[in-house]
Amino acid sequence: MAYQVLARKYRPQRFADVAGQDHVTVTLMNALKQQRIAHGYIFSGHRGIGKTTIARILAMALNCRNAIGSELRPTAEPCEVCESCTEIRAGNAVDVIEIDAATNRGIDEIRELRDAARYRPARDKYKIYILDEAHQITDAAFNALLKTLEEPPDHIVFMMATTQPEDIPQTVRSRCQHFSFHAVKLVDILGELRGIAEREGVDADEAALALLAEAGDGSMRDALSIMDQAIASAPVEDGRPRLDAAQIRELMGSVPNAVFEKILEAVDANNSAEVITVANQLLDAGNSPAQLARQCVRYLRNCVIAKIAGIGVDGAGADGVAGELLQISADEQRRAARSASLFGEEELTRFLQVMLRTFDELGYRQEQRFHFELGLLKLVHLRRLLPVEEVLSQFPVAGGTGPVRTKGVTAAAPSAARSVVNAPVVPVSTKPTFSPFETDKNRKRFEGGETVAPTPVAAAVPVKAAPVKLPETVSVAVAGIGGCCRAAGCRRAFARRCSGRDAWHGVGSCGVGA
Numbered sequence: 234m235a236y237q238v239l240a241r242k243y244r245p246q247r248f249a250d251v252a253g254q255d256h257v258t259v260t261l262m263n264a265l266k267q268q269r270i271a272h273g274y275i276f277s278g279h280r281g282i283g284k285t286t287i288a289r290i291l292a293m294a295l296n297c298r299n300a301i302g303s304e305l306r307p308t309a310e311p312c313e314v315c316e317s318c319t320e321i322r323a324g325n326a327v328d329v330i331e332i333d334a335a336t337n338r339g340i341d342e343i344r345e346l347r348d349a350a351r352y353r354p355a356r357d358k359y360k361i362y363i364l365d366e367a368h369q370i371t372d373a374a375f376n377a378l379l380k381t382l383e384e385p386p387d388h389i390v391f392m393m394a395t396t397q398p399e400d401i402p403q404t405v406r407s408r409c410q411h412f413s414f415h416a417v418k419l420v421d422i423l424g425e426l427r428g429i430a431e432r433e434g435v436d437a438d439e440a441a442l443a444l445l446a447e448a449g450d451g452s453m454r455d456a457l458s459i460m461d462q463a464i465a466s467a468p469v470e471d472g473r474p475r476l477d478a479a480q481i482r483e484l485m486g487s488v489p490n491a492v493f494e495k496i497l498e499a500v501d502a503n504n505s506a507e508v509i510t511v512a513n514q515l516l517d518a519g520n521s522p523a524q525l526a527r528q529c530v531r532y533l534r535n536c537v538i539a540k541i542a543g544i545g546v547d548g549a550g551a552d553g554v555a556g557e558l559l560q561i562s563a564d565e566q567r568r569a570a571r572s573a574s575l576f577g578e579e580e581l582t583r584f585l586q587v588m589l590r591t592f593d594e595l596g597y598r599q600e601q602r603f604h605f606e607l608g609l610l611k612l613v614h615l616r617r618l619l620p621v622e623e624v625l626s627q628f629p630v631a632g633g634t635g636p637v638r639t640k641g642v643t644a645a646a647p648s649a650a651r652s653v654v655n656a657p658v659v660p661v662s663t664k665p666t667f668s669p670f671e672t673d674k675n676r677k678r679f680e681g682g683e684t685v686a687p688t689p690v691a692a693a694v695p696v697k698a699a700p701v702k703l704p705e706t707v708s709v710a711v712a713g714i715g716g717c718c719r720a721a722g723c724r725r726a727f728a729r730r731c732s733g734r735d736a737w738h739g740v741g742s743c744g745v746g747a
């Protein structure tokens with residue numbers, strides 16, 4: 234038999250063999266057991282994660298000649314031995330029609346399909362249409378399918394596999410059951426690769442397999458395609474191909490992440506010369522700036538996540554959510570944590586931003602090499618610059634009283650910042666340690682304690698205490714409202730003569746002050 238690529242040779246034939254899509258397989262198996270078969274399914278998700286595979290398994294399970302619970306088929310899984318199962322697996326079943334919707338996307342093709350769907354299946358229970366890349370079907374063609382999808386004959390099941398479910402009209406989606414597939418986790422891909430390497434008789438160390446799994450980036454098929462290529466180019470020892478990490482890196486045109494660890498160490502040491510030297514070595518070795526920038530972005534992203542998740546340099550705390558976010562091997566997690574420990578979260582975020590922009594720009598700029606070098610140099614400079622928030626926090630808050638309430642910061646701080654910019658190599662400790670949030674924190678502390686500064690409300694009191702001197706007539710009018718007129722000169726008289734007789738004030742002046 235002709236050679237089959239790994240992705241096809243090891244294509245799962247049972248729901249249980251599909252890695253990382255339990256939420257889909259369990260639901261479908263339950264539906265099969267309960268005989269709750271929908272007439273339209275949409276399988277959506279990233280490429281190479283098992284959409285078409287599950288569609289085929291479901292087709293096998295629907296058309297299997299053996300009933301669920303029989304001797305050959307105890308569960309809802311297809312029996313894999315009856316003629317229907319074997320035909321579907323071989324791709325020549327009459328009643329399972331696989332259509333590449335990317336090329337059969339027009340209204341004529343769909344009309345043809347619709348007309349053919351009226352006829353009963355030739356032999357099996359269901360006539361099943363698997364539409365691959367279903368989002369490519371035109372709107373008019375989807376409209377032609379609407380009526381059939383809404384009230385199809387009992388023997389019809391449509392399955393649509395797509396990477397862009399949002400491009401399928403809502404009217405179609407609402408008539409189908411939609412299953413959204415997850416990206417396959419690194420550990421699942423790794424487990425699968427390990428098993429396949431064993432069955433293929435390939436010697437592969439764990440680092441090499443981890444590298445292949447990472448390269449898959451959530452796609453099982455991508456990982457298997459690279460593995461195929463790696464096995465083909467691997468040296469053979471004792472009749473067994475041998476995979477190692479260096480050879481796979483060379484094949485993928487990527488460089489070890491140790492290089493980026495080295496670059497970040499040089500950035501931490503404010504050593505531009507070292508950064509440029511490493512970049513020069515990489516570029517001279519024939520690596521493309523775009524590929525390097527892409528890898529650098531990924532590495533920085535992993536550092537940011539390691540920092541946020543608080544992964545220790547020994548890899549502690551890399552389980553749970555952190556492990557979910559960092560789909561890389563344990564060695565790489567420790568490396569990212571080591572690099573992350575050199576910088577603060579804000580700094581790493583800024584690095585990531587700069588490298589992302591650099592990577593973007595490389596796509597349309599001439600002289601890619603210079604842009605890549607510039608991007609790396611910016612990282613060194615970012616380390617020397619003060620963020621504008623920190624500079625602003627050194628100035629008094631507008632409307633506030635007294636000196637700046639920052640802890641341990643004096644007026645000398647701006648000049649210290651200037652010297653940081655001028656100095657070529659400055660140890661980290663000379664960098665001011667205050668942050669813009671310190672001001673806010675201190676302010677809260679002041680308000681809570683007894684040292685609270687006079688608030689604007691309190692400041693308004695003296696204004697009331699020193700009234701404007703009003704003319705006599707006005708003071709009478711004020712008295713008329715119902716209180717003491719309090720006009721200058723008559724207050725004492727009021728206090729003596731008019732207590733409890735406010736109404737009297739309204740009539741006229743007390744006479745003393747006038």
Ligand SMILES: [Zn+2]
Pocket residue numbers: 296297298299311312313314315316317318
């Ligand atoms: Zn069967």
